[in-house]
Amino acid sequence: MxxxxxxxxxxxxxxxxxxxxxxxxxxxxxxxxxxxxxxxxxxxxxxxxxxxxxxxxxxxxxxxxxxxxxxxxxxxxxxxxxxxxxxxxxxxxxxFPQPHIIRLIQDKRLQKQFYKDKGIPTAPFLLTADKEAVREHSSFLPAVHKLGREGYDGRGVQLIKSERDLDKAFEAPGLLEKFVDFEKELAVIVARNEKGETKTFPVVECAFHPVHNLVEFLFSPAEIAPSLEKEARILAERVIDQLGMVGILAVELFLTKEGELLVNEIAPRPHNSGHHTIEANWVSQFEQHFRSVMNMPLGHTEARSPAAMVNVLGEEGYTGEALVEGMDELLASEGVFIHLYGKKLTKPFRKMGHVTVLDENLSSLKAKAQFIKKTIKIKA
Known part of the structure; x- marks a missing residue:
């Protein structure tokens, strides 16, 4: 082409x-x-x-x-x-991505088995057929029970800390994944075109909502050692190469307290962990996506500025036609970029938009992210 x-x-x-x-x-x-x-x-x-x-x-x-x-x-x-x-x-x-890869990623059970078969580091896991199978593995707790299929945006995931929590287990095929006492949750976006050209974006650090398992904040670059940055990007390249995939792939990672990187999950499409790249990087993940599937040369992925991203979610207790509060305060702030997604209706914790902030000073960046979180609200 x-x-x-x-x-x-x-x-x-x-x-x-x-x-x-x-x-x-x-x-x-x-x-x-x-x-x-x-x-x-x-x-x-x-x-x-x-x-x-x-x-x-x-x-x-x-x-x-x-x-x-x-x-x-x-x-x-x-x-x-x-x-x-x-x-x-x-x-x-x-x-692209190729259909057999989409099918593999649709089922977390197949996805985890792929990591194991290819020697890709991941948390220990057991495959489970139903709730009773989880009960039979109570000695494996604490663990996270994940639905094999149809889980999305935090749905289909339950933390089973002890036998008291076993009723939370799903009555469907899934996997029981050993709970990882991690230091940080990281992510790498990697892209590959038909020519085999592969490029990674810098590693980012994610902070998740404690209940709904959605990203609340993202910080780029991640506060990790340069050696870990390099290791994470090489690991992401290894995953996409082992898949033989064409397209863009988000690789979510745990950094354990012992300094080990474990692949948690992957997504074969643009991902929440790359939204900041629109303003913060030389090429955005969205442009890289169509470049990769159209077999165009891949863009330069490095960062132009440190960045934070805040997800804008529907407020709890509000369902109906979306109204945005706090826009003026954000528009008056330096280095703040608002992205609303054009969704007419809001409901609790629905992704309605995101806000990216650029700032060379890390402490100022984090303060602005907290200000954004408190200021912009989606109500009905």
Missing amino acids: TQENYQQKKLGILGGGQLGRMVIQAAINYNLEIHILDPDSNAPCKHLCQSFSQGDLKDFDTVYAFGKACDVITIEIEHVNTEALEKLQEEGKKV
């Missing part, structure tokens, strides 16, 4: 949420033709793409018909019909 005909290729994205929206916002500068399929008639991408189709991402016929009209097909959410994508691939369509 030469540079002259990138614009002649139709890129289809399964999913029309905020991730697809930010891919489109980056792709507009390249005159790329992007088509979206999403089940929501008011999806955030609807008015930004060349064409929008409403339909079920898990329905074979819907996904197949959508993909037939595209040259390259990619995703912004893993929960899609892989059988349709495989048929499209067999018929000559470019599908």
